[in-house]
Amino acid sequence: MDISYVSEISDTSIKRRSIIRPKSQDSLQHPREMFILPKLQSAISYQIELWGSQFPPGSKVLDMGCGQQPYRELLIQKRFSYVGFDVIQNDENKVDFLGKIDDLQLPDMLIKNGPYDMILATEVFEHVLDWGQAFRNLSRLLGPEGEILITCPFLFPIHETPFDFWRPTPFALAGLSDSQGFEVKSNQTLGSTTDCLGLILGHLIVGMKYQTTTSFWRRINVSIQQRVLKTLLKGLHSLVKAGWLEANFSSLNDMYVSNVTVLTHKKVGSPDVLNKHIFGG
Numbered sequence: 177m178d179i180s181y182v183s184e185i186s187d188t189s190i191k192r193r194s195i196i197r198p199k200s201q202d203s204l205q206h207p208r209e210m211f212i213l214p215k216l217q218s219a220i221s222y223q224i225e226l227w228g229s230q231f232p233p234g235s236k237v238l239d240m241g242c243g244q245q246p247y248r249e250l251l252i253q254k255r256f257s258y259v260g261f262d263v264i265q266n267d268e269n270k271v272d273f274l275g276k277i278d279d280l281q282l283p284d285m286l287i288k289n290g291p292y293d294m295i296l297a298t299e300v301f302e303h304v305l306d307w308g309q310a311f312r313n314l315s316r317l318l319g320p321e322g323e324i325l326i327t328c329p330f331l332f333p334i335h336e337t338p339f340d341f342w343r344p345t346p347f348a349l350a351g352l353s354d355s356q357g358f359e360v361k362s363n364q365t366l367g368s369t370t371d372c373l374g375l376i377l378g379h380l381i382v383g384m385k386y387q388t389t390t391s392f393w394r395r396i397n398v399s400i401q402q403r404v405l406k407t408l409l410k411g412l413h414s415l416v417k418a419g420w421l422e423a424n425f426s427s428l429n430d431m432y433v434s435n436v437t438v439l440t441h442k443k444v445g446s447p448d449v450l451n452k453h454i455f456g457g
Contacts, residue, residue: 207378207409208333211371211416212433216327219366219436220247220298223325227294228254230323235293238317240277241300245270256294261286277313278306291319299434301328303339311356315441323361324439330365331372331433333379349437358439367433370416375433377409 206213224247227237233255239245242260244267251258260271273286277300295318304310314324326349334340350360367375384402 207381207406208375210378210409210413211374212367215366215371216299216434216436219364220296220325220327221250223436223438224250224254224296227256227323231256231293236290236319237294237296238290238292240295240297241303242266242271242296244268247296247298251296259286259289259292276304278304278310279313280309282313282316287316290317291322292317293319293322295322295324297324298327299329301326301344302332302342303336305341307342307352308356311352311358315357318441320441322440324358326435326437326439327366328435328437329433330435331367331375331431344435346435346437349435353437353439354442357442359442361438361440362436363438364436365432365434366436369431370412371433372431374409374412374416377405377412381405381409 227235235256236259237251237256238259238261239247239251240261242248242262245260248258248260248270259273260266261273261275261277262271263274263276265271265274273283273289275283275286277297295314301307301310318324328342328344328349330343330345332343346363346365350363353360381402384398384405
């Protein structure tokens with residue numbers, strides 16, 4: 177694996193990970209995503225629904241690292257004013273502002289268009305190198321009563337190389353937020369040990385998919401291994417859906433897949449967030 181650092185991003189330098197729901201959550205078309213994706217989608221959609229009852233029509237939402245903008249339609253349905261911000265333009269040329277959230281100087285019009293009542297940052301922050309500067313910029317962009325939704329993986333294969341930098345714990349998110357003038361409104365960990373196992377099995381299947389060989393017997397061997405792994409993955413997924421594994425291993429909550437964190441500006445007199453119980457179910 178090439179680990180050289182590249183500071184500039186071009187349209188062709190990365191292959192973006194999409195968090196758009198596959199047509200079938202049970203299919204093996206996206207084996208690495210089949211366990212965590214439904215939970216991640218549900219958590220994000222739930223927060224957007226909460227915003228729909230919390231913020232009036234016309235409120236501004238900034239979709240940071242928006243990519244193909246999978247939540248644009250839902251946010252517009254809530255009658256929010258949608259603004260897309262990303263490092264590269266998307267396929268439909270709908271990204272309003274281009275730049276990096278950890279740059280010292282953000283686009284002037286992005287700032288002038290603010291402040292924003294809501295900022296959405298889904299599966300983005302693992303690709304942000306300077307979190308301190310990013311959080312300072314978020315503080316400038318967020319309105320006084322605004323909220324930021326951050327989802328960020330704790331366990332996931334390296335992706336969008338070479339722009340994949342972090343896998344934070346809830347304590348890292350809370351501590352950095354506190355140091356930059358934010359407080360944690362809610363912090364949830366998504367997935368469990370069984371979901372982590374499913375992700376690893378899915379990753380093995382994806383890895384074997386790209387194996388090439390001219391040996392007939394080697395191809396047979398790879399094919400058998402793939403079938404075995406897919407059978408194991410399907411079986412595990414069925415047990416998880418039935419709730420049997422979750423019921424028997426509910427105490428194993430120190431392995432999970434993704435963080436879901438909602439931040440607000442810190443209020444005067446707010447307690448130290450590191451003294452709060454921040455592990456969610």
